[in-house]
Amino acid sequence: MDAANSGCDLFDIDELRLVYTREEFENLLMCGFIDDTYSVFPLSELQRCMVDSWEAWDAVKPFSLRPFGRRSVWVGYDPSHTGDTAGCIMVAPSATPSGKFRVLDRHQFNGMDFEAQADFIRKVDERFPP
Structure with a gap:
């Protein structure tokens, strides 16, 4: 309107x-x-x-160099050229076949060009090993 x-x-x-x-x-x-x-x-x-991750997840240290240690983390990227914003998410896969996944971090790319987004994802890759 x-x-x-x-x-x-x-x-x-x-x-x-x-x-x-x-x-x-x-x-x-x-x-x-x-x-x-x-x-x-x-x-x-x-x-x-x-869950309250600060209370329940003692293996996650959000402010450390490697927030989830050397454990494997999946990084997902949802690009966007127009419309909604692009996003990136870091997920800890379950340690057991029927276990739970953990969303460790997420980020929305508001107003960032693709090069800046790629730089951000490279930094994520340094903090969260594949």
Whole structure:
């Protein structure tokens, strides 16, 4: 609505309301939140997976040179050219076949070009061995 009110004529709000359901329009175009019960992963289920890592994870030392020692860590990168921001996540795989994974760190790349993102990932690779 801000863009339309500022004179942008690249879209027709009334036409967009016809294309999307009310819920989709609110979520996709008006930054409205969807009802959590429709989520693939409802927040209540995700919260059951949460722990206080400062209390429960004595093997993780976030401010040390190697926060997870020499144990293997998976690094995932989600690039973005437009739209949402790119991101990087560091995950400790389970030590046992049925064990739990740990999200050790995550980072969003707001306003960083690809070269700066690559430099960040190189530094992550130094801190978290493959």
